[in-house]
Amino acid sequence: EVQLLESGGGLVQPGGSLRLSCAASGFTFSSYAMSWVRQAPGKGLEWVSGILVSGNTFYADSVKGRFTISRDNSKNTLYLQMNSLRAEDTAVFYCTKSPTQATVTAYYAYWGQGTLVTVSS
Amino acid sequence: DIQVTQSPSSLSASVGDRVTITCRASQSISSYLHWYQQKPGKAPKLLIYAASNLQSGVPSRFSGSGSGTHFTLTIISLQPEDFATYYCQQSYSTPGTFGQGTKVEIK
Numbered sequence: 001e002v003q004l005l006e007s008g009g010g011l012v013q014p015g016g017s018l019r020l021s022c023a024a025s026g027f028t029f030s031s032y033a034m035s036w037v038r039q040a041p042g043k044g045l046e047w048v049s050g051i052l053v054s055g056n057t058f059y060a061d062s063v064k065g066r067f068t069i070s071r072d073n074s075k076n077t078l079y080l081q082m083n084s085l086r087a088e089d090t091a092v093f094y095c096t097k098s099p100t101q102a103t104v105t106a107y108y109a110y111w112g113q114g115t116l117v118t119v120s121s
Numbered sequence: 122d123i124q125v126t127q128s129p130s131s132l133s134a135s136v137g138d139r140v141t142i143t144c145r146a147s148q149s150i151s152s153y154l155h156w157y158q159q160k161p162g163k164a165p166k167l168l169i170y171a172a173s174n175l176q177s178g179v180p181s182r183f184s185g186s187g188s189g190t191h192f193t194l195t196i197i198s199l200q201p202e203d204f205a206t207y208y209c210q211q212s213y214s215t216p217g218t219f220g221q222g223t224k225v226e227i228k
Contacts, residue, residue: 045157045165045208045219060216094164105217107155107210109176111164 002026002110004095009115016085016119022078022095022112030073033098036080037108038091038117048093049080050104058104063089085119092116123147125154125211127220133228140196142223144209149189153213156185156194159222160205168207169194199225 008020020036035050049069050058057069068081078095093115096108124147134140144154152172157165167176169185172192182197196203204227209220 044222045210047216047218050215058215103212103215105212105215107167107170107212108165109167109170111166114164 002097004097004110004112006093006095006112006115009093009117011118011120012085013121014086014119017081017083018085018117020080020082020093020095020115020117022080024076024078024095024097027097029071029076031101033101033104033106034071034078035096035098035104035108036069036078037094037096037111038089039094039114040088040091043091046091047105050098051078052104053101082117085117087119090117090119122216123150123211123214123218125209125218125220127207127209127223129223130221131224131226133226134199135228136199136201138199138228140199140203140225142194142207142209142225144187144192144194144220146190146192146211146213150211150213152188153211154185154187154192155210155212156183157208157210158203158205159208165208196225 003025005023033052036048051069066084070079095112097110098106126145128143154172156169159165173185206222206224
């Protein structure tokens with residue numbers, strides 16, 4: 001059974017940093033592209049960042065230069081390093097699995113339970 | 122970025138009703154359109170992928186159709202557990218973008 005378990009969310013001041021983790025199990029993590037999708041309170045879904053098996057990374061314009069996605073295939077874990085956080089980054093962040101290794105832009109059949117990031121002073 | 126626009130933004134319906142939600146893309150996206158259901162406090166759940174393919178385990182009362190720029194999600198005979206928010210998503214180009222959501226409420 002595919003499982004994605006996010007952690008690392010919390011309250012952080014504007015300008016601060018946070019690192020999210022997503023522990024994956026139930027599939028060969030190293031063989032699939034992965035992404036982060038977020039949802040601000042009461043709002044819709046926004047794709048944030050993705051990483052291919054090759055290590056190539058992709059970002060939404062809203063986070064480019066501030067967020068860094070990475071993966072550790074030996075630990076079956078996906079990360080999102082978030083710097084220079086802003087109030088508008090407040091959201092639940094979900095870890096998602098692509099159906100292939102080839103693209104981060106796909107449908108997502110598997111989602112974690114989400115971790116809440118609150119940026120506030 | 123490709124914009125995807127859902128309509129309506131909300132609707133009220135009764136158990137047993139037929140419900141249709143529309144998603145329009147700002148340019149042709151072939152069949153790279155997917156539908157999700159989300160309930161409060163939960164992660165989205167994939168219902169339909171590639172416009173018309175029913176995800177494993179999803180009841181057959183859900184169906185999707187369309188191609189190019191116009192897509193629909195249909196729920197025949199709405200059930201109590203179907204009251205939720207529905208999102209479409211395009212994966213034709215990066216970034217994959219989501220519609221703004223359609224909240225299906227009990228009449």
